[in-house]
Amino acid sequence: SIEVDEGAKISEGDIILQLDSGEVLAPIGGRITEIKASPGQEVTPDEVLAVMITTAQTELPVQPVGLLSRIFQYGIMWQVIPPLIFLCLGALTDFGPMIANPRTLLLGAAAQFGVYFAFFAALLSGFNIAEAASIGIIGGAEGPTTIYVTSILAPHIIGATAVACYTYMALVPIIQPPIIRLLTTKKERAIYMKPQLREVSTREKILFPIIASIIVILVVPLSAPLIGMFMVGNLFAMSGVTERLSKTASTAFIDILTIFLTLCIGATMTADNFLLPRT
Template identity: 65%
Template sequence: MIFGLMETGFPLFYWGNALMIAIALVLIYLAIAKEMEPLLLVPIGFGMILVNLPLGGMMDYEMMLKAPQAGTVVEVSTQEGKGFDKGGVICKLDSGEVVAPVFGRVDKLNVEQGQHVEKGQVIASILTMEQTDQAVLPSRPVGLLSRIFQFGVMWQILPPLMFLCLGALTDFGPMLANPKTLLLGAAAQFGVYLAFFMALFVGFSLPEAASIGIIGGAEGPTTIYVSSVLAPHIIGATAVACYSYMALVPIIIPPVIRLLTTKKERGIFMKPSMRKVSKLEKILFPLITAIIVILIVPTSAALMGCFMIGNLFKECGVTERLNKTAQTTFVDLITIFLTLAIGASMPAQNFLQSKTLLVLVLGVVSFAAAAGAGVLLAKFMNLFLKEKINPMIGGAGVSAVPMSARVVQVMGQKENPKNFLLMHAMGPNVAGAIGAAIAGGVFIGILG
């Protein structure tokens, strides 16, 4: 008890916590040393560290454990302050055992040996970091980050607000200048549905499979939004997979493009000049898109509505203050809260499961398939087009704005130094963001 040493987290620290901290440090290293999505991976990594330091309480939820039947306590198996695994015995009654439905630790025991308890009486107050179905296992957030996670992510507030900021940062001009590229962004959603069916094949439930499939949309807020609605228990894995693979787009997309195209196809020249898009077109686009898409897929309203109002702030010309705020201060605040909360959703007990590895593998498949589908559709379109399009821009349909478009630009310059594909690739790039939001809405509409 000297200097409170018995109150430290060391007794509850185990190899899983150490491994998760090591993974977090790798993410932070990649963000700082390699500049891979630093605004995302630094707070995610630090959130992972915080939640894997026992007794910190940053991501704790309080849950009342009740007696499943009446009886007399014959043994208290887990004392106050002690940790337990999911299914661990908290106490034994003469009528049976009281087991924990989640992992965690005992905060306060309300019974003692020899005491008679009635069915439904609170046996203990326990603290857990596990996401639960509130209708079955109600809990309340008591930690700083668990409150942010509960009221920001689980209440589906932060992801749509992030979409508002993304709308303010997005220029739909290249897509409007060449509407054919909208089809390439739509084709990229093939990766979403391929991963969905593969996830079902390997044993995931429908809601879990939808949350995994949407990783292929390469939109972090969409992935988080869909997972929070359908499968919150795997939200850490899906979010980290999405953001990590967005950072790895320069590694994932080029091999897929090279596999599906010839050198001649990669060298197809596209005129750098594009049709000038009028201000009226740019103003009408978010208005018309919001109306049509939300009427067709009502459950996409939160994401699509915020995406389009953000873009209207940018294009209308009379809301410069709102646009500037959405592009700077507001997006930074949302990013801090959202990424810290996502990082904190990954305690070792939640993350180190066989399912997590499958999520990461299927996430890669989803990304690669999305890029491949865009490339193949571009090749198919070239069969009918007089003015050919470089099929590499189809690979930018994997949203990850604007990283995938930049990757296509670099590849295009290598194959044909005269090519400047960035603006052409931005068309399917931003179309992919719309497609991902629609796909997420479809999943929620069917399974939510």
């Protein structure tokens, strides 16, 4: 039985769904816990011991030890935390100005030049193709994307790429002002540009993430985890019917995920694998 205080709002469907999910998942095992012989089958003790030793040799070296190791293994190496962060980023994003002025898409497209520049620079520096691709994503100035790609292609440099990406993003406010002063005059910087954007309807804001995710996933199927979660988070914010989920994703949940992400990445940056000339 479940006792609920008067006034509390708990959906019975949510509780039943979670209970049923646990019942379904509980019997599913991912390792050998016992060895059974069919009727009439002869199994010698040596054969049983051989199976147990083989199982231990294949499983024990890859089992994480400790809290951070488990979070890193199951949260980052299994590509769980980065897509969840994209869910939160989607809840924080408003595509309204871009829908009203589609030309701003060119600003996002310009970021791809940074990706290719960093990619070819890494190749010329002696990194292999997988490492160069992981480093190239840094040019897009997106931390979760960098970590996601590096965890797949080159997990041994995930600490270095994460530090480089977030350091680069943090230095943008320092790098931009002198470049702006160099390329523009004081009079040009003082020009006031009155916004001339049309009103974007709620229907447009809801349809955009749906249509965009379908197109992007069809063109680049491997982007489905990130794009799908990003657009789902945006739907949370734009639909107007999941205000609690949107608020949670854009505040507490993204903070929790960021703590887990940064702690785990930092734990991989030991001196023997980080303080190297190539990193």
